[in-house]
Amino acid sequence: MADRLPSELMTEILTRLPVKTLVQIRCVCKAWCSLISSPNFISSKVNQTIHFNKINNSDTLLISHYINKRRKGGGRFSANFYDERLGGRLIQLESPIPNSASHFHIFDSCNGLVCLTDNAFDKANNLILWNPSIRKSVRLPIPSIGIDSHTNTVVRAAGSDGPYGVVIGYGFDFKTNDYKVVRITCINNFPFPEVELYSLNRGHWRRICVAGPIHHFCFAPRPSQAFVNGIVHWVGCNMVAASDISILTFDMSSEVFSQMKLPTSPENGWVVSHLAVSVLRESLCVGHFDSLVRKVSIWVMKEYGVVESWTKLFTFDLGRDFGGILGFRRNGDLLFFKRYDHLFSMDLESQQVKDLRIRLSRDDLKSLYVVTYMESLVLL
Structure with missing residues (x-):
């Protein structure tokens, strides 16, 4: 019967099925396997899921944190799904x-594809693109720009001991249907950062020319990024005048840096260390925690x-025991x-607080990452 249906109708039917089901039914026949694995079908499924989530205000949280097993000999990082439709349970x-007991840093999730690193984010040379839904990942090649590449000529000429920071940006190029990672490496006393882009x-990786106000940058302990309108955003400050703070942007399509004023x-x-960028209902958002008066402001x-x-x-005011903002659902x-304590969510209109009943420990807070996530066939 499937052979008698027009291909457009078959695609429309299959895109409505869950990702897990689609992965399983690929073995039904060669035609279905070819269709479900095709780039056009995967893109259609992504767009259909985005549309569904937008209408229903639906999302899933991807939570990663460190599990302390000191008494049992070491520890490990754990990744979990949290979905209230499933009773608010954590799914391992x-x-x-x-x-891995090394550093585990999640940068962001885009269309179900997660960008993370398994070493310290100030180095970020072991990068991975991971799709938890289909349990597939791609380990990116080691970038050419790193500590070893600057220990002799460039750094010594600049009078520095080596690179002092790396920042990662991750997003989707809508024009070429491509997922990209931009890696910015700054070197002490060196006038311009060096930039590589992975497609x-x-x-x-390939090096790209630095154009625009890239000298406006800040390496916060946990730098945040916001991917909006095909553009990655970070909080940045002038390397010479730290009080000169703005938002640094990178367009994934044009591959150009720019600058945006804060409120x-x-x-x-x-x-700058109290500022974070995020996405609120598809709009760019800035949060600032005033440590003097213990208040959080949202623009x-x-x-x-x-x-x-x-x-x-x-x-x-979130009180004296407030730990930090993780973003928005x-x-x-x-x-x-x-x-x-626990992970919480707050309704911005009613300011009603809800305990998500996810217990945190002191070790968790040092390595807690939460991003919104959707099921996807990307990397299939």
Whole structure:
């Protein structure tokens, strides 16, 4: 009967099935395997899932944290799905880095493909693109720019001991249907950072020319990124004048850096280490935690690229035990954690707080990463 159906109708039917089911039914026949594995079908499934999640304000959280097993000899990093539709249970995932006790940093998730590293993010040369839904991953080649590449000529000429920081940006190029990773390496006393770009379609790194205000950059303890409108955003500051703070951007299609102004500075001024960028209902968002008065302020850019459209949503006090902001859910709820306590979400309109009942420990807080996630066939 399937042979009698038009291919367009067959595609429409199959895209409505869950990813797990699609992976299983590939073995039914060669025609289905070829269809489900094709780039066009995978893109259609991604778009259908994005549309469904947008209508239903539905999302799944991907949570990674360190499990302390000091008494049993070491520890390990754990990756889990959290979905309230499944009763709020944590579903253990098979890690793409088996038995790894090294640093495990998740940068972001895009269309179901997660970018992470298994070493310290200030080096970030062991990078992985991982699709938990189909349990497949791609380990990226080692970038050419690193500590070893600058220990002789460049660094010594600049009078420095070596690179002092690396920042990663990850997103999707809508024009070429390609997933890209941008890696920025800054060197002490060297005038310009060096930049490499990885393309999943091409399968290799390439150096790109640095154009724009890339000197505006900051290496915070846990730098945040926000991927909006095909552009990656970070909080940045002038390497010479640290009080000169702005948002640094990188367009994944044009591969050009640019700069964006922050909202009007609050009364106590911006503190770059207290700033984070995020995505709130598909809009660029900035959060600032004022350590003096223990308050969190949230701004959203209502019209992308228009500085005058920055709007302060609210300022609220999360108490003395507030630990930090992790981002936003698709429905707009704020995700945050408290010191040595559970993970929480807050409805921004009612400011009602909900305990997600995910117990955290002191070790968890040092290595807790939460990103919104959707099922996907990418990498199939």
